[in-house]
Amino acid sequence: xxxxxxxxxxxxxxxxxxxxxxxxxxxxxxxxxxxxxxxxxxxxxxxxxxxxxxxxxxxxxxxxxxxxxxxxxxxxxxxxxxxxxxxxxxxxxxxxxxxxxxxxxxxxxxxxxxxxxxxxxxxxxxxxxxxxxxxxxxxxxxxxxxxxxxxxxxxxxxxxxxxxxxxxxxxxxxxxxxxxxxxxxxxxxxxxxxxxxxxxxxxxxxxxxxxxxx
DNA sequence: CACCCGATTATCT
DNA sequence: GATAATCGGGTGT
Numbered sequence: 001x002x003x004x005x006x007x008x009x010x011x012x013x014x015x016x017x018x019x020x021x022x023x024x025x026x027x028x029x030x031x032x033x034x035x036x037x038x039x040x041x042x043x044x045x046x047x048x049x050x051x052x053x054x055x056x057x058x059x060x061x062x063x064x065x066x067x068x069x070x071x072x073x074x075x076x077x078x079x080x081x082x083x084x085x086x087x088x089x090x091x092x093x094x095x096x097x098x099x100x101x102x103x104x105x106x107x108x109x110x111x112x113x114x115x116x117x118x119x120x121x122x123x124x125x126x127x128x129x130x131x132x133x134x135x136x137x138x139x140x141x142x143x144x145x146x147x148x149x150x151x152x153x154x155x156x157x158x159x160x161x162x163x164x165x166x167x168x169x170x171x172x173x174x175x176x177x178x179x180x181x182x183x184x185x186x187x188x189x190x191x192x193x194x195x196x197x198x199x200x201x202x203x204x205x206x207x208x209x210x211x212x213x214x
Numbered sequence: 215c216a217c218c219c220g221a222t223t224a225t226c227t
Numbered sequence: 228g229a230t231a232a233t234c235g236g237g238t239g240t
Contacts, residue, residue: 045232054232064225081233082222088232102232132233142224181232 001162005073005150008091012099015091016046017192019160020174024106026138027157028114035114037138039106039128041160045179046190047088049098054185057098068098073150075158076100077135077142084132087140089149089160104131104191172196 003022008015019041026037047055047068056065056078067076067090076088092099106128108115115127115137128134135141140158148154172194179191 047232056232059226062226078232079224080231082224082231084233086232104232126235130233179232 002152003150003160003162005071008072008089008150009094010091011093012048012091012096012101013046013190015089016044016101016190017174017176019044019089019101019103020192020194021172023109023161023163024103024134024138025159025161026111026140028139030114035111037111037114038109038161039134039138040109040194041103041105042107042194043103043105044192045102045104046091046192047100047102048190049092049096052185052188052190054179054182054188055098057100061098065098067146068100070146071148071150073148075144075147075149077140077145077147079142080132085135085141086131087135087138087144102131103134105129106134108137 020043022041024039024041028035028037047057049055049057052058055068057068061069064078065076067074068088070090072090072092074090076090077085078088080086087103088100089103090100108124108127112124112127116122116124118139119127119133119137121127126133128137144158147158149159152159175193175195176189177191177193178186178189
C-alpha cells in the first residue's frame with residue numbers, strides 16, 4: 001500500500017519514527033527500459049521549525065528550504081558539500097509551519113545492479129548507507145525538489161510503500177538517538193534507526209545492515 | 215576499526 | 228566570503 005498524503009500530516013518526529021521499515025520505491029527510465037529500485041528505510045531524522053536550531057527552516061523561509069514550508073507529502077531535496085543531494089519528505093502537524101524527515105539510510109532490495117552503476121561501486125554494503133549515497137543510488141537530484149509523493153496523480157515514479165519483507169515480519173525495533181552531522185540542536189533525540197530482533201528472519205538481505213545489526 | 219581531512223559548489227549573510 | 232543535515236581516502240592503532 002502506497003502511503004497517502006495524510007500519513008505525513010503528524011508531528012515530524014513521529015513520522016520519522018514510523019517511516020522505519022517502510023519501502024522507498026523509485027521507477028526510472030534507464031536507456032528506454034523502465035526499472036524499479038526499492039529499499040527498506042532503516043534510518044531517518046526529523047527536522048523541525050522554530051523549535052529546532054538544526055533545521056534549515058529555523059531562520060525562516062528561503063529559496064532553498066521553501067519546500068519545508070509547503071504541503072506535506074512533497075519532497076525536499078537539497079544540495080550539500082558541493083557533491084551530494086539529501087532526500088527529505090515534508091511532514092508536520094497541521095498547526096506547524098515547517099518540518100521534514102531526512103531519509104538517512106535504506107537497505108537495498110530491488111534494482112541493486114542499477115544502484116551499483118549509479119554509485120560507481122560493486123560494494124553492496126556501501127550502496128545506500130547514508131543520505132548522499134542513497135540519493136545517488138536512487139538517482140534523486142534537485143529536479144525532484146517539491147515532487148509530490150503523497151498523490152499518485154501527481155507522480156507515479158517516487159513514493160513510499162507500507163509493505164515489505166521486513167515490515168511483514170515486524171521483527172525489528174526502532175531505536176532513537178541524537179542526530180548527527182549538526183552542531184546545534186544536538187540534545188534532541190530525533191534520529192531513528194532500525195534494529196532487527198532475529199537475524200535469521202532476514203537472510204534474504206545481503207548488505208551492510210546485517211553486519212551492522214549482528 | 216577509529217579518527218582526520220580535503221573535495222567542491224549552491225546557498226545564505 | 229563562509230558555510231554545509233556528506234563522503235571517501237589516508238593514516239595510525
